[in-house]
Amino acid sequence: xxxxxxxxxxxxxxxxxxxxxxxxxxxxxxxxxxxxxxxxxxxxxxxxxxxxxxxxxxxxxxxxxxxxxxxxxxxxxxxxxxxxxxxxxxxxxxxxxxxxxxxxxxxxxxxxxxxxxxxxxxxxxxxxxxxxxxxxxxxxxxxxxxxxxxxxxxxxxxxxxxxxxxxxxxxxxxxxxxxxxxxxxxxxxxxxxxxxxxxxxxxxxxxxxxxxxxxxxxxxxxxxxxxxxxxxxxxxxxxxxxxxxxxxxxxxxxxxxxxxxxxxxxxxxxxxxxxxxxxxxxxxxxxxxxxxxxxxxxxxxxxxxxxxxxxxxxxxxxxxxxxxxxxxxxxxxxxxxxxxxxxxxxxxxxxxxxxxxxxxxxxxxxxxxxxxxxxxxxxxxxxxxxxxxxxxxxxxxxxxxxxxxxxxxxxxxxxxxxxxxxxxxxxxxxxxxxxxxxxxxxxxxxxxxxxxxxxxxxxxxxxxxxxxxxxxxxxxxxxxxxxxxxxxxxxxxxxxxxxxxxxxxxxxxxxxxxxxxxxxxxxxxxxxxxxxxxxxxxxxxxxxxxxxxxxxxxxxxxxxxxxxxxxxxxxxxxxxxxxxxxxxxxxxxxxxxxxxxxxxxxxxxxxxxxxxxxxxxxxxxxxxxxxxxxxxxxxxxxxxxxxxxxxxxxxxxxxxx
Ligand code: ZN
Numbered sequence: 001x002x003x004x005x006x007x008x009x010x011x012x013x014x015x016x017x018x019x020x021x022x023x024x025x026x027x028x029x030x031x032x033x034x035x036x037x038x039x040x041x042x043x044x045x046x047x048x049x050x051x052x053x054x055x056x057x058x059x060x061x062x063x064x065x066x067x068x069x070x071x072x073x074x075x076x077x078x079x080x081x082x083x084x085x086x087x088x089x090x091x092x093x094x095x096x097x098x099x100x101x102x103x104x105x106x107x108x109x110x111x112x113x114x115x116x117x118x119x120x121x122x123x124x125x126x127x128x129x130x131x132x133x134x135x136x137x138x139x140x141x142x143x144x145x146x147x148x149x150x151x152x153x154x155x156x157x158x159x160x161x162x163x164x165x166x167x168x169x170x171x172x173x174x175x176x177x178x179x180x181x182x183x184x185x186x187x188x189x190x191x192x193x194x195x196x197x198x199x200x201x202x203x204x205x206x207x208x209x210x211x212x213x214x215x216x217x218x219x220x221x222x223x224x225x226x227x228x229x230x231x232x233x234x235x236x237x238x239x240x241x242x243x244x245x246x247x248x249x250x251x252x253x254x255x256x257x258x259x260x261x262x263x264x265x266x267x268x269x270x271x272x273x274x275x276x277x278x279x280x281x282x283x284x285x286x287x288x289x290x291x292x293x294x295x296x297x298x299x300x301x302x303x304x305x306x307x308x309x310x311x312x313x314x315x316x317x318x319x320x321x322x323x324x325x326x327x328x329x330x331x332x333x334x335x336x337x338x339x340x341x342x343x344x345x346x347x348x349x350x351x352x353x354x355x356x357x358x359x360x361x362x363x364x365x366x367x368x369x370x371x372x373x374x375x376x377x378x379x380x381x382x383x384x385x386x387x388x389x390x391x392x393x394x395x396x397x398x399x400x401x402x403x404x405x406x407x408x409x410x411x412x413x414x415x416x417x418x419x420x421x422x423x424x425x426x427x428x429x430x431x432x433x434x435x436x437x438x439x440x441x442x443x444x445x446x447x448x449x450x451x452x453x454x455x456x457x458x459x460x461x462x463x464x465x466x467x468x469x470x471x472x473x474x475x476x477x478x479x480x481x482x483x484x485x486x487x488x489x490x491x492x493x494x495x496x497x498x499x500x501x502x503x504x505x506x507x508x509x510x511x512x513x514x515x516x517x518x519x520x521x522x523x524x525x526x527x528x529x530x531x532x533x534x535x536x537x538x539x540x541x542x543x544x545x546x547x548x549x550x551x552x553x554x555x556x557x558x559x560x561x562x563x564x565x566x567x568x569x570x571x572x573x574x575x576x577x578x579x580x581x582x583x584x585x586x587x588x589x590x591x592x593x594x595x596x597x598x599x600x601x602x603x604x605x606x607x608x609x610x611x612x613x614x615x616x617x618x619x620x621x622x623x624x625x626x627x628x629x630x631x632x633x634x635x636x637x638x639x640x641x642x643x644x645x646x647x648x649x650x651x652x653x654x655x656x657x
Contacts, residue, residue, distance in 0.1 A: 001135075001217060003210045004029060005203055016043055017059060017072050019202035020127065024061070026206060028068030033131040033213065035363060036356045037066050038290050039194070042120040042128045043202070044080060049106070056080035060120050062111025076113040079104045083121035086167075087174040094166045094392050115393060118170035122177065123188065125198025127205035132194040132288050134363055135216035138225065138370035140191045141287060143378050149189050152219045153212065157187040157195075162380065164387050165193070165289055187212055192380050193288055225373035228366060231271035239341050241472050245480035245529040250305035251347055252531040255333035258409035259531075260435055261479025262346050262354040264362075269344025272365045277372075282338055285379030287367045292388040294357045295364065300334035303342075308334055319386040327390050336361050349409050351435040351453035351478060405433025406636050410532070411478040413471070415461060415519065416488030418442040420590030421539055424628035425485050430454060432632055434483065437474040461488055461515035471522050481526040483635045486516050486561070487539040491592060494550035505553045512557035513564070520568055524577070533576035535635040538565050539627065542585035542648065546655035562646070569644035578643035580634045584627045585650035588613055617652025 004026045013022035020043040027033050027041065042060035049055045058080045061067070065074035082104035086092065092100070094115070101113045114120075120128045139148050149159055158180045163169040169190070177188060186208050188196040195212060199205035220226040248261040272278065283298050297315065300308040312332035320327050335357050337345040344361060348354030371377035379385070388394070412429045416422035417438030426448065429436050435453040438445050445456035455477045459470040474481065489512045492504055520536070527534025544562045547555035562581060569579045588598060602612035613621045630649050633639065648656055 001030070001032075001210050001214045003207050005206060010203070016045060016126070016202075017075065019043075020059065020075065021070060021072055023127070023129070023202040023206035024067045024070050027129060027131060027209065028066060028070065031359070031363065032134045032366075033209070034067050035132070035359055036294075037064075038288075039067055039131045040114040040116055040120070041067065041130065042075070042117075044126050047077075047106075055106075057106060058083060058117065058121050060117045061114050063114060064111050074111065076110040076117075077106045078113050078117055078121075079106065080121055083118050087118050087122050087170055089171075092167045092171075095396065097167045098393060098396070115165055116170070118167070119173055119196070122170070122174045123196060123198050124181075125205060126200050127202050128196060128198045129205045129209045130194060130196045131209060131213070132290060133213045133216065134367050135213055135220060135226075135370075136189065136195050137192070137287050138220060138367045138374065139216055140189070140193075141367065141378055142371050142374050143376050145191060145378070148219070148374075149191070152215050153187070153189065155182050155184050157189045157212070158185060159189045160191065162191040162193065162384065164384065164391070166391070166393070220370055220374065223374055225370045228369055229271070231267040233267060241475040242525045242529065244342070244475050245526050247303050247305070248479035249529045249531055250303075251333050252409065254305055254309050255331045255347075255349070255409075257349065257404075257531075258482065259333065259479070260348050260351050260354045260409055260411070261337075262348075262351070262358060263342050263476040263479075264344040264346065264358050265476065266344060266362065268362060268365055269338075272369070273338040273343050274340050278338060281368050281372055281377050284377065285382065285385045287364045287379065289380070289384075289388045291360050291364065292385055293394060294335065294353075294360050296335040297382075297385050297389065299336035299338050299361070301338055303337070303339060305333075308332070315382070315386075319383060320390075322383065323386070323390070325390075330389065349404065350433065352451075355452040405431075407432040407434035407483075409433075410482040410530075411435045411437070411474070411480055412483035412485060412635070413437045413439065413474055413481055413523070414485040414487060415439045415515075417456070418445040418448060420592070421584070421587060421624045421627050421631075422485070422487040423448065424624035425487060425539075425631050426454070428625070428628040428632035429483070429485075429635075432636070435478045437470075437477065439470055439488070461519070462510050464518060467515070467518055468522055471526070475526065480529055481523055482530040482532065482534060484519065484523050484527065484534070484536045485539070485631055486519060486536065487631075488515065489539070489558075491551075491554055495552075496550055497552045500552065508553035508557050509560075512554070513560045516561050517564060520564070524572065524575075527572075527577045528575040530576075533578065534572075535639075536565070536568070536577065536579040537631045537634045538562070538579065538581040539631065540581040540583045540646065542583050542650050542653055542656060544581075544583055544646070545648075546653060566644050573643060578639070580639060580642060580645045580647070582627065582630055582634065583646060583648045583650065583656075584622060585648070585653055586613070586616070587622050587624055587627060589623050614651070616650060617654060617657065620651045622649060622651050 010022050024041040040061040045057050046054055047057050058078045059075035062074050062076040158177050163172050197205050197208035252259045286292050286295050309332040316329045335347050346354045346357040368377045412434045414422050414425045417426050418440035426436050426438050438456045439459040441460050443458050448456050457470045459466050541558040543555040544558050565579045602609045627649050
């Protein structure tokens with residue numbers, strides 16, 4: 001492992017807090033050191049308080065911040081003396097500790113300090129760095145981990161046996177560290193958890209971390225447990241998309257809410273899921289306490305959700321009885337799944353959660369593989385995992401997290417999503433918490449949003465093979481389909497029937513009608529498996545109730561789709577799928593309407609552009625966003641009892657009224 005310290009980069013971070021920010025980010029850049037909010041850092045500074053007195057302040061990473069992107073505001077200023085006094089208390093519950101941590105801040109607007117704040121306070125050195133380095137965990141999580149750690153680091157670290165993070169751990173370190181530290185001590189190893197280093201400058205503490213982790217890596221290499229096998233290419237999952245969607249439905253039922261199921265398709269995940277010993281090495285527990293919540297106790301092997309659920313319920317009952325506390329069981333749904341065909345899959349309430357679990361589990365695979373090569377992987381005992389899972393602080397966090405967005409855990413597919421109404425629909429659905437797959441023939445679709453809950457696929461809707469491949473990809477990405485927004489369509493240049501070429505007629509029908517038939521047919525089985533029932537919204541047109549001369553092909557295609565959807569509503573009601581149409585008119589903020597076209601059309605009617613835009617009963621302009629918001633609402637609870645409706649969104653049209 002190389003130090004990333006760079007003098008000119010470091011110079012851009014002035015002051016000691018600035019240096020603290022800089023090396024925290026260096027740690028955060030390496031996913032084998034810290035992942036997704038894991039790890040924490042601190043600096044002890046002397047400051048004048050409001051009375052003009054000198055006071056020692058511990059700036060420690062606040063919760064909700066990631067080391068990779070942390071800023072000065074992400075460090076919570078705690079009164080150091082207060083923390084040192086807390087460390088001397090014989091007893092303190094974790095909820096009391098959380099209260100004290102919040103109470104000793106000098107800035108009431110600062111984030112909640114890390115639960116490891118007291119540990120940072122008692123360690124010597126102005127700068128303290130803490131990681132959950134993969135290489136260290138690969139060594140500690142073995143049968144002879146303790147003696148191996150002593151062999152690797154000698155008297156350079158103090159080793160603390162595993163205790164759950166929180167007050168008890170801080171208390172134990174406060175007791176053992178001064179007793180066992182010597183003149184060569186530069187760090188602290190927490191068994192099955194991580195590593196601390198400290199120093200008088202940010203650079204020293206950081207480079208000691210790199211040095212100690214490198215020692216761990218070299219030890220693994222010496223024991224032929226460092227190089228990971230390079231797995232073979234992943235074969236495409238053989239499971240049909242409906243099998244994946246059915247699995248997601250079962251998992252959602254166990255979770256009690258719709259869930260995202262992401263088939264990772266990684267070679268590493270696949271190879272691990274197919275190991276002959278996967279039933280042993282994957283079923284012992286997570287690598288570190290901070291992985292417990294994200295990956296759950298153990299991954300689910302195969303696809304039998306009922307069996308996993310029963311095993312979890314039995315585990316909870318046994319542990320809860322032993323703990324002698326009254327506890328409410330968390331949902332018995334897995335967060336990680338290993339299947340010989342599907343490989344590694346991760347589950348989350350949102351696409352982001354599933355992505356985080358995937359990152360963590362990929363590291364877990366590396367750790368388990370190395371520990372196994374070193375002589376046998378050993379996770380935390382089940383009771384310790386249970387303690388973390390049912391930790392007061394985690395429970396408090398869960399009950400504090402607000403109401404989830406209306407479409408959390410649900411998946412929407414939008415056609416023609418790169419621009420105009422389709423693009424606006426993507427935004428309205430994302431805003432409501434859905435994971436969205438956007439299809440468009442325009443390659444810009446792949447870059448429309450860079451976030452874990454959006455996936456853009458380039459797709460020509462007139463090519464059947466391309467459409468089915470895109471649906472397949474959407475299901476592997478998020479696990480199924482709950483909402484379908486049929487938006488893609490073309491509006492050809494005006495042509496009277498007498499002059500219209502058959503070619504134009506067919507082109508319009510192919511895109512506006514045939515493609516929608518194909519999408520409906522191919523998505524039906526998936527929508528039927530939607531945990532909360534499937535929903536389809538069709539972006540129709542004012543031309544359905546009020547066609548215009550010169551637009552025969554367009555009007556006929558839209559009217560045909562309208563009729564198709566009415567039949568689908570009759571056929572699919574028994575499958576809990578509802579379909580509704582909206583009929584927009586004169587939506588001018590789309591690629592179709594350039595300022596030139598707008599000006600010429602306005603002129604044609606003897607109106608100003610503004611008059612033309614608001615030429616409706618309500619004298620109001622209709623935007624893509626107006627249409628998209630209605631489309632999203634049609635998928636929501638407001639329209640739960642409505643199917644086959646047709647709602648105009650046109651400012652009121654006297655020909656329709
Ligand atoms: Zn930690």
